[in-house]
Amino acid sequence: MVVQENIRGIRVVKSFVREEHEKTKFNAVSDEIYQNSTKAEKIVAFNSPLMQGTMYLSILAISYIAARLIVSSSMTTGQLMSFITYTSQILMSLMMLSMVIVMLTISKASAQRIEEVLSEQNSLDPNIDGLKTIADGSITFEHVDFSYFNSEEKRCLYDINLHIESGQTVGILGPTGSAKTTLVQLIPRLYDVLSGSVKVGGVDVRRYNLESLREEVAMVLQKNILFSGTIAENLRWGAEHASDEELVQACRIAQADSFIRAMANGYETHIEQDGSNVSGGQKQRLCIARALLKKPKILILDDSTSAVDTKTDAAIRKAMATELKDTTKIIIAQRVASVEDADQIIMLDDGHIQAVGTHQQLLDSCPRYQELYAAQLRKEEQA
Ligand SMILES: Nc1ncnc2c1ncn2[C@@H]1O[C@H](COP(=O)(O)OP(=O)(O)OP(=O)(O)O)[C@@H](O)[C@H]1O
Ligand SMILES: [Mg+2]
Known part of the structure; x- marks a missing residue:
């Protein structure tokens, strides 16, 4: 150890x-x-x-x-x-x-x-006989409470109510520890709710076959992992039978194609364990491409472009908006600029939803959002 x-x-x-x-x-x-x-x-x-x-x-x-x-x-x-x-x-x-x-x-x-x-038992019931098809990428949270310890006292999420239409882009903002990751983890059912329900495609996630649900919900984790092997092998990890064209297409959207081509062996370049021979931003883009290859109905990016420069970040979002029209995209971000064009922005604070709305609506009504926006604008001007 x-x-x-x-x-x-x-x-x-x-x-x-x-x-x-x-x-x-x-x-x-x-x-x-x-x-x-x-x-x-x-x-x-x-x-x-x-x-x-x-x-x-x-x-x-x-x-x-x-x-x-x-x-x-x-x-x-x-x-x-x-x-x-x-x-x-x-x-x-x-x-x-x-x-x-x-x-x-x-x-x-x-x-x-x-x-x-x-003999280690999984605490989640995989529901092998559950539903295997998911109608669309809509997501609904109804009075969701959640605790990592299954106890009322140590709750992390309090009475969350949300509705996300299929194909929408949703931004989630909030200070560190405000339960952003916790909230999105409930969608691919990495954990079960304490009370209330999370619905995907109009059906409670607990009624789906767990494997089928996770096939349709791709999540790029905050802490990413690449495996030792070639870039192509790593990308095919989520979709074994993806063709070379699909590989390139996913990498184009994730803005990874150009740097992969610039490498000596292109898509056959060897990645060390944990991806220690690619930069942080490159690693993040590879992980996004890997998630895209699964062709999910719901794509969750948990702070996945934090190490990518603002210009490339914007290019990724633009490509996703045009190429992935039917995919529901959930973007957790630190920068307001990363979620500015989203259909709805969710402001989280300490496990509570503070405000939901578009950029303009929040600018008009949410003082915390105004503050955050102004502070980040100032920083950019100084830079
Ligand atoms: N596996 C876990 N077991 C117990 N508590 C956890 C676990 N993961 C997170 N927490 C707690 O849940 C709360 C919310 O954490 P979460 O990771 O959702 O925050 P976050 O908004 O994603 O923060 P960040 O911006 O730093 O990623 C924190 O108080 C954290 O201590
Ligand atoms: Mg997090």
């Missing part, structure tokens, strides 16, 4: 000059493993000479007694030889048996760990 964590987060460790601290942590963990395995090995090592010793002692004893019997001619040398052979065979088998018992104990511990993973 500690090894994995440190290799993954190597840049963080280095940039925070935490190497010494992490080294100490690593040493402590490896010491513990060392102690435990030497203890086990000691028992195994002790076992072997003990068994061997017993074996040779028994042969010695047999020879001694047999020698006397042969002298008094009540036993032949042939009988002695076969006796020794049988005895050593039995002792060898016993030795093997003790090895098997050691192995069994070790495997039992491993089997227990595997069993723990395999």
Whole structure:
């Protein structure tokens, strides 16, 4: 665990000059493993000479007694030889048996760990017999309350009511921790609501087959993950059978095509684990393209262009508006400019909906929105 964590987060460790601290942590963990395995090995090592010793002692004893019997001619040398052979065979088998018992104990511990993973129950009911087709990309939230802990006290969302038409573009703004991610996670049913209901295509999400629902709702997560493999392999991750043309088309919309072509091997360029050999903004655009390839009815972008420059950000939104007319697009953003043209903008604050409206409506009626807009305009002018 500690090894994995440190290799993954190597840049963080280095940039925070935490190497010494992490080294100490690593040493402590490896010491513990060392102690435990030497203890086990000691028992195994002790076992072997003990068994061997017993074996040779028994042969010695047999020879001694047999020698006397042969002298008094009540036993032949042939009988002695076969006796020794049988005895050593039995002792060898016993030795093997003790090895098997050691192995069994070790495997039992491993089997227990595997069993723990395999028997982990998913708390969501996948509803295998549920509906498999989704009419359209409309979304409705009706009196939705939500808590990560399934308790009334620790709620994250309070009485959310929303209606989004199929094909609309919706922006979500709100300070960090205001439950933006939490809100959209309920649409592909990553979690179930505490009370109320979330409907997609007019039907409660719990009535759909979970897999079918997630096929139609693509979500680009705030913290993105690319896998080691070529760019094309990564893109096809959501849609195995996508053609090369579809790949290029998705990358054009996500404004990724040009930088991919500029790379030495184009779409066959190898991506390192976690995408450490592409820039943050490039990684985000690849993740958007990957989501687009699924051709979903609902596309959720959770702060997915935060590392992309404003010009490219605008180009992505423009391409999505023209190429994905029937797809419902939900954009969580920090910049007002990213959601300015949306059909509705939702202002979230601490799990409550503060205001909903178009850019103009919010400018006229919502003081928080006016403030945010003015502050960001000023910043842009200074820049
Ligand atoms: N998996 C989780 N388990 C428990 N609490 C969580 C979990 N994820 C988020 N929370 C809590 O829910 C609240 C809302 O978090 P959320 O991630 O939805 O905020 P956000 O608006 O997306 O913030 P940001 O802009 O930083 O992404 C926070 O108080 C957070 O601590
Ligand atoms: Mg978030």
